[in-house]
Amino acid sequence: VSNAGMYDGASALAEAVMMGFRLTADKYRKETREAVVLAGAIHPEYAHTVKTYCETTGLKLVTVGAGEDGRVDQDALKQALNREVAVVATQSPNFFGVIEDVEAIVKATHDNEAMAVQLIAEPVSLSLLQTPAEAGIDICVGEGQAIGNHMFMGGPAFGFFASRKEYVRKMPGRIVSETTDRDGRRAFALALATREQHIRREKATSNICTNQALCALRALVQLAAWGKGG
Secondary structure (H helix, E strand, O other): OEEEEOOOHHHHHHHHHHHHHHHHHHHHHOOOOOOEEEEEOOOHHHHHHHHHHHHHHHHHEEEEOOOOOOOOOOOHHHHHHOEEEEEEEEEEEOOOOOOOHHHHHHHHHHHHOOOOEEEOHHHHHHOOOOOOOHOOOEEEEEEEEOOOOOHHOOOOOOOOOOOEEEHHHHHHOOOOEEEOOOOOOEEEEEOHHOOOHHHHHHHHHOOOOOOOOHHHHHHHHHHHHHHHOO
């Protein structure tokens, strides 16, 4: 399930981390899980955004460096994982352009009963690479500028955000669903709006409400032109 978009890839990653904490907090109520493991090869500006979110919410940020091959050091990752860790986030292809062993990262994460997040800074790469769903990722986010949008002198752009359907109630942002009107015609409406801040205020899943919808619409038109085959 995908939401209607985020501000950019960095905010999408930070919100994915927060969503992961909400999910593990609900599932393991008797445990205190207040740590996130971040791959060291994530884009530094994205990592800085996650750090800002963690500092303001009191969460602990742990960074795992890359090995000589430019990938996440698997031994260091396993050492960093414990019952305090709620989320593990990685980027593939990473900041160095290296394709991570996402399946290995997901396995180590799920063995620790934590949530696995994948950041994709270049979504067109998915035309060749294994999809996040195939690798077992729980939440997938990224920067969508490359799909149907110009560089716009550095902005604006949009972030995409998707997760497994069973996690939808913890997802930030607007969700649009398909239905029918009273005459049986196809229609669209906002769904699960009680998650959002205009209704729940400080108890909302996120403070994100309006987003870069025009840029997301441009991307949708581009994707429709490409078709399912890409």
